[in-house]
Amino acid sequence: MVLKNYFFTIFFIGWVVLITWLSLFSFSGLDTGSVSIPYADKVTHLVFYGGFVVLGCLFIRELKSRKIACNGAIAIMLPSAVIYGIFIEFLQYTITENRMAEYGDAIANTIGAGLGALLIWWYFSKKQPLKWKI
Structure with missing residues (x-):
């Protein structure tokens, strides 16, 4: 078991933990000063859940020793990301005091996951794609 063989596994788990x-966790005491970026929250959700799907697909590819098709990995990770995003919104609603669940966040999570799926599919299926399998 060589650690470098588990790069995407470690990266994906770290991403989910992040x-x-x-x-x-609440960041209510964080002073952002006069910085105000419109829809920054939703863009963050897009990036996080797009990354979830991309890294998740690479994690599955690594875990299955490249014996799973790219579409199969997407079929696993896309619904997993959407369900995970909804679960996190539910936890924000039920167990946190300073965080709130929003339908807009769940929609941004879903769109981000979809964009991540499109990105990984495109990356491995373009005219001169990277090899999904060896």
């Missing part, structure tokens, strides 16, 4: 931590 999403969970940032979603469930």
